[in-house]
Amino acid sequence: MRITACLALIGLSLSPLYACSPNKPAEMAQQAPPVSAPATSPPAAPPVTIPVSLNAVMVALVDHASEPLWLDAYEAPKTADRWREAEYNAYQMAVSGKLIQLPGSGPNDADWVAAPEWKAFADEMSAAGMDALTAAQAKDVNALNIAGDRLVASCETCHKKFKGDLTSMGIYKSPNYPPK
């Protein structure tokens, strides 16, 4: 219908052509900010960063969620509630593999996340977390075992390449976690 109407208008004269284009020149002239007023354009959003160090994320999230999963793979959860905890831990692994691709406040974080290998190792950890999620949802302890092996390999590969002997912020794994 609209095209027919436009074609009809073109037949009448050239000026009504403007009525058919999505941005009429008159409107565009009104909307375009004057060159001398750059303040009207919105500022570019600052890049997303983590408010704590990647060292802290390792200890408080990555390690916290992975340890119970390995214990579950060793001795299968006995209740539906415990399986649900395994499922939640697996979500945390899948997400933290993506989260650690953002820099935090640690002195080396920006350099680490800029390295292509870092991204590959972190993606691998996330994929292992997704395997653990499938296993936990199916309450399949064998599959959880296989996912756990993939997970630990992802930690070790990255630590070998990037983690020195000392942690950058002095934050270490708790020796008493998980609680008995």
Ligand code: HEC
């Ligand atoms: C993409 C790389 C990468 C992956 C994957 C990774 N880590 Fe880390 N991790 C590091 C780096 C680098 C540090 C040192 C951080 C610092 O010192 O600022 C670290 C530090 C840690 C620490 C604190 C230091 C310590 O020894 O107590 C723990 C705990 C830890 N990681 C556990 C894990 C576990 C468990 C996994 C796997 C489920 C894992 N990490 C996967 C890179 C990684």
